[in-house]
Amino acid sequence: MPDPSSQRHESEGDSGDRDDKNPGREAGKGDVEAGGGNPSGRGDRHGQRDKPSQRNKPGGRNQPGGKGKPPATLAGKQTLGWILLIGLAVLLVLVMNANQNAAAPVSYQEFFQLAENNSFTDEGVLISPEALTAEIKEGVEGLPESLGEKRSVVYATNPTNLILHTDRLQRMGQRFQEDPSQSVWIAVLLSFGPIVLIALLIYFFFFRALRGAGGGPGGMLGNFGKSKHKALTKEHSNVKLDDVAGITEAKDEVSEIIEFLRNPKKFQRLGGRVPRGVLLIGQPGCGKTLLAKAMAGEADVPFYSISGSDFVEMFVGVGASRVRDLFKQAKDSSPCIIFLDEIDAVGRRRGNGFSSGGHDEREQTLNAILVEMDGFDSSDQVIVIASTNRADVLDPALTRPGRFDRQVQVPLPDLRGRVEILKVHARKIKLSPDVNLEKLGKATPMFSGAELAAVINEAAIGATLADKEFVEQDDLEEARDKVRFGRASKSRKVEEDDRLATAYHEAGHAVIQYLLDHADPLHKVTIIPRGRAMGATMSLPEKDRFGYGRRYIHDTMRVLCGGRIAEQRKTDDISSGASMDIEMMTNYARAMVLEWGMSERLGFINYTPKDNPNGFSADRPYSDQTANVIDEEIRRLSDEAFADAEKILGEHWEETVRLADALLSHETLTAADVTRLMNGQELGRPSVSELLAADDRKVAPDANRPDPRRADEPASPAASGMMPSPA
Incomplete structure (x- = not known):
C-alpha cells in the first residue's frame, strides 16, 4: 500500500531514486530500545523452591562447562585411536624410507658397472625384495657424480627380476647375501601396512562421521545433528528491559513471561498454565530480537537462542535432528526459554508449489517443531519465543493457539516512544545542553528504533569529524537527513544542463507541495546529489x-507530477529523472482503484488478486471487461493529477523560476527559505559561489603584507633585466 510519509521526490541523471519505491510503507520497523521493570519472585517448575537450581542453568552441574566433568571414557578412546593411527603412519613411512635415506640411488648400468669393477666391500651386495644395496670401498675412483659424498648405493628393483640380478652377480663372482634388516614382520608391514592405514582412515573419517551425524558421538560430522543454539543467562547479556522503549505493550508481554517463570505458583493458584509460545510479529528492525536479548538479561532461567536458518544443512534430516536435540536439552533444563529468530526460514506454509512433500528438508524440520511444541507436558515450563517479519507465510498449524498462544505486534514507535528511544541512545554520547530531543522526535515520524539509533550514531560521528566537543542540534538534523534520504555527494561533478534541469524539477515539486494543504509539509529542497539521485x-x-x-x-499525486512538468516547460525536453515519481503515482492510483474502493465506477469492491496457498499464480478475480474499466480508472486518476499540477505551475511559474534560481545559487533550501521566496522576499545570505570565493580570498596572500623576500632580491624577472622567453 503506498505510503507517502517521509516522502522524497528526486530527479536523476539516468534513473530516479526515491525515498521508497513502494509508497506503501507499513508501520513496524526498527530496532527500538528502552525501559522496563524487574519482576520479583522466583520459583521452579512446581513453584516449590525460592532460588533457581544450579542444575537448570547453563554452566550448571548438568550442562557442559559446569562443575560436573564430562565422561573421560569416550574422549580417552578417541585420543588413543588418533595416537595409534598417527603412530602407525609414521612407523610405516620410516620403515619404507629407512634404507633409501642412507644410500644414493643409481641406475641398473651404474650398479652392475661398479660390481664388475669390484668396487664393493667384502660384505658384498645386500639383497631385499625391493632393492640391491652395497657399500663402496675406500679409494675407488670414477664413481658416478650422483653419489656425492655418500659411499652406499642402492638399485631399486622388484621381486620378479630379483633372480636375474642374482644370476648376473654370481657370474661376476660378486658376493651377495640377504639383507638382515628385512625381517618377515617388516615385509608383512610393508605389504599390508598401507591397506590397514587406509582402512583406519576410512573408519575414522567416514563411518564415525556418519554415526555422529545420525546422533551418535564422535566423527568429523558428529555435531551436525546437534543443535547450534546459544545458551545465555543474565550474566551473558548486557541488555535489560530498562533498555527497551517505544513498544510498551510488547514489553509488558515479555515481563509477564519472565514473571511466570520466576513465580509460577502465583499464576497456578487460579488454574492458569504457562503459555506454550509467544510470536513476535513486526517488520525488520522493530525490536523483536532486542526484546529477546532483554529476556535473556532479566530471566533467572536458561535461555536458548537459535536462528531459523541454523536448522537446515546440506544433509537431509539434520534440521529435524537439531530440533529434537534443542527441545531435549530445554526439557532437561526446565524451566527455560527457547528463542527462535526468523522462524519463517523453516516455518513457511507447507505444500507450496512443486515441493517434494514430506521428504522436503524444511517440511521435516517444521514437522519436528510442531511435534515438539505439541508434546510438552503440562509440567514442562518451556516457553518458545519466536520472531518473524513475514507472519503471512507461516504455516497455520504453527500459529494456532496451543503452540503460539500469543501473537504480539511490535509496531513502529509513536512520538512518545521515539523521544524515549532517543533518550536511551543519547545516554551513550555527549550532547550539547541546548539539544532538544523532543524536537528531533517530532521531526522523525515513522522512524523505526533502528533508524533512531542510527541517527544518534551518525550525529556523534559527524560531530567527531568536525572536532566538536559536543553533539549539537545541527548534527542531529543532518544525521536524520542522511539516514532517511542518503548521504550528500557534494564532490560529484554535475554538468550545467543537468544541474539546470534538476533545479527546475525540484522547484516544481516544492512549489506544489508548498501550495497544497493536504500534502505533507515541505522539509528541504536540494540539488546536491544523494546516491544515484541528482x-x-x-x-x-x-x-x-x-x-x-x-x-x-490526490495532493500527493499532484506533487509527484510537478517535477516532470517544470522540467519539460523549462528545457522543452523530458528525462528519466521522473521515473520514480511515475512509479509512485501509478502505485497510488492502482491502490485507490483495486484496494481502497476510491473509484466511483468500480465501487466499494476489492479487486486485488489473493495469494494462492499452494504457491501458484493467483487468477485475477474479475472479468476482462472489469479489467478494462480498472485500466481506464487508473489512467483517469493519473491524467487528472497531471492536469491539476500543470495548472498550478502555470499560475505560479514566476515563483517556480525564483526557487530554481535560488537552488542554482544556494544548492539547498529549507522550508523557511522556500516560504520567503514564495512571498517574494530575498534570502539575505551568500550563495555557494560567494562562499567559495571568500574561502579563496582567505587562502590567497594579503596584498598589504610585506614581501618576505630579501630587499635586494628582484621581485620579478623583468626587474632584474631578464625578459621572459617567448612562448
Missing part, C-alpha cells in the same frame, strides 16, 4: 500516519 525534495509528516484520505492522496 536532487531531492524532502517532506516530513506532521504526525504519525496510519491511514490515508482521498484528498491527501
